[in-house]
Amino acid sequence: MQLDRLIANGAVVDPVTGVRPLDIGVKDGRIAALFEPGCAAAAAEVIDASGRLVFPGLIDAHVHFGFGEPITEYSTETVYAAQGGFTTVLGYFLNNEPYGGVFERELGYAKDRALVDFAFHFSTASELHLDELDQYVRDYGVTSFKYFMNFKGEEGRYLGLDGTDDGYLYALLEKAATLGDVTIVVHTENIEVVNRFRRSAAAAEMATLRDWAATKPPFTEAESVVRALYFAEHLGAKIYIPHISTRMALDEVRRWRERYDNVYVETCPHYLTHHEDSDLGGMGKANPPFRSKDDVEAMWEGLADGSIDVVASDHVPRKRATKDKPIWQASQGFPGTATILPVLMDQGFHKGRLSLERIAQLLCSAPAGIFGLPRKGRIEVGADADITIVDPDFEREVRWQELGSYSDYSLYDGWRLTGWPRLTMVRGVTVMRDGEIVGPAGHGRYLSRTAD
Numbered sequence: 116m117q118l119d120r121l122i123a124n125g126a127v128v129d130p131v132t133g134v135r136p137l138d139i140g141v142k143d144g145r146i147a148a149l150f151e152p153g154c155a156a157a158a159a160e161v162i163d164a165s166g167r168l169v170f171p172g173l174i175d176a177h178v179h180f181g182f183g184e185p186i187t188e189y190s191t192e193t194v195y196a197a198q199g200g201f202t203t204v205l206g207y208f209l210n211n212e213p214y215g216g217v218f219e220r221e222l223g224y225a226k227d228r229a230l231v232d233f234a235f236h237f238s239t240a241s242e243l244h245l246d247e248l249d250q251y252v253r254d255y256g257v258t259s260f261k262y263f264m265n266f267k268g269e270e271g272r273y274l275g276l277d278g279t280d281d282g283y284l285y286a287l288l289e290k291a292a293t294l295g296d297v298t299i300v301v302h303t304e305n306i307e308v309v310n311r312f313r314r315s316a317a318a319a320e321m322a323t324l325r326d327w328a329a330t331k332p333p334f335t336e337a338e339s340v341v342r343a344l345y346f347a348e349h350l351g352a353k354i355y356i357p358h359i360s361t362r363m364a365l366d367e368v369r370r371w372r373e374r375y376d377n378v379y380v381e382t383c384p385h386y387l388t389h390h391e392d393s394d395l396g397g398m399g400k401a402n403p404p405f406r407s408k409d410d411v412e413a414m415w416e417g418l419a420d421g422s423i424d425v426v427a428s429d430h431v432p433r434k435r436a437t438k439d440k441p442i443w444q445a446s447q448g449f450p451g452t453a454t455i456l457p458v459l460m461d462q463g464f465h466k467g468r469l470s471l472e473r474i475a476q477l478l479c480s481a482p483a484g485i486f487g488l489p490r491k492g493r494i495e496v497g498a499d500a501d502i503t504i505v506d507p508d509f510e511r512e513v514r515w516q517e518l519g520s521y522s523d524y525s526l527y528d529g530w531r532l533t534g535w536p537r538l539t540m541v542r543g544v545t546v547m548r549d550g551e552i553v554g555p556a557g558h559g560r561y562l563s564r565t566a567d
């Protein structure tokens with residue numbers, strides 16, 4: 116067999132079995148064979164991965180579309196993903212309209228622009244979404260839906276949504292449980308309690324990140340986690356808690372898993388690197404907010420002990436101008452895909468807090484398994500040839516100007532991080548090499564999660 120490519124002399128990071136020298140044969144976009152090193156199999160191109168780690172292509176399970184420049188964001192944000200070693204991104208939409216039109220329109224924009232593979236999550240906010248849920252699964256291959264516990268009543272209507280409640284969440288989980296492997300992603304926040312804190316904070320003209328965090332104390336995340344898990348267990352639904360940020364909430368998950376284990380948990384890089392006394396003002400505004408130093412420590416513990424399953428960015432590619440404002444006016448969220456791996460390598464692996472296989476679980480096999488991507492997340496024969504080659508000792512200062520996102524800043528600007536992706540391959544095609552984009556726009560494909 117003549118291979119298209121041979122990735123030779125690298126150390127393959129398997130999420131289960133760990134690090135092992137292996138050569139990878141690629142043909143027709145798939146992994147065709149795995150060889151002992153030095154096999155010298157015949158290939159049209161040999162990629163020398165000496166001294167490098169070879170990860171399965173990384174998957175960012177939590178990005179947002181619709182906050183950058185419409186249409187071209189499929190280009191800018193997937194370039195940014197490829198620069199960070201990501202071969203697949205899963206993007207959220209939030210809409211009150213039927214998703215049929217949204218799906219066709221966005222797919223049309225992405226088709227000629229996306230560099231890496233992509234799938235969608237729909238945020239369910241109306242009765243219509245609930246009625247059409249089985250159609251979204253069947254016709255569009257979307258099998259994950261986000262529900263915001265904080266978009267209750269007036270809060271939801273203010274955002275142009277129907278304004279939902281616990282009854283809606285109940286019905287959503289009930290329906291999801293009948294549709295096969297469908298995941299309900301639940302933003303856990305008790306907005307009724309938050310609103311009381313917010314009123315007194317606003318009256319007192321409070322203005323720091325710590326004040327922002329104080330309006331959303333850990334209780335408001337932890338209590339909602341308990342409620343969501345209670346509902347999920349009762350209805351037998353699969354539930355995913357995104358962007359968990361507090362020790363208190365994570366401890367509730369640990370307790371609940373004793374009685375119900377169809378629950379998955381994600382945190383984001385910023386909850387591993389930033390706390391409420393970070394001196395960033397509106398630039399550091401996110402929901403959930405940055406928490407205490409103890410909460411940061413709790414997130415690292417959760418990654419190491421397996422109670423957190425996934426690290427994803429919650430990437431929002433807004434411009435600095437929407438952030439660099441007083442705390443109450445600043446928009447929430449920031450870009451993050453491209454810096455996930457360097458953060459985990461530098462702050463996790465190099466500090467002895469995370470093994471390489473644990474990183475491969477968090478960024479590859481877990482998101483692939485949870486979100487129904489059977490050809491992604493592993494280096495095995497038959498899988499898509501999605502490969503991320505990492506130089507564990509490459510040190511680089513983060514400069515947003517060198518990264519392709521529509522946004523014009525990074526939380527990590529000026530940070531020197533060690534451990535960067537040097538090559539990103541999507542289905543056998545090299546799309547990023549040494550930080551430069553070399554792959555064709557439009558190479559990225561939409562991943563239906565119910566087709567074939």
Ligand SMILES: [Zn+2]
Nearest residue numbers: 302357358402
């Ligand atoms: Zn959320």
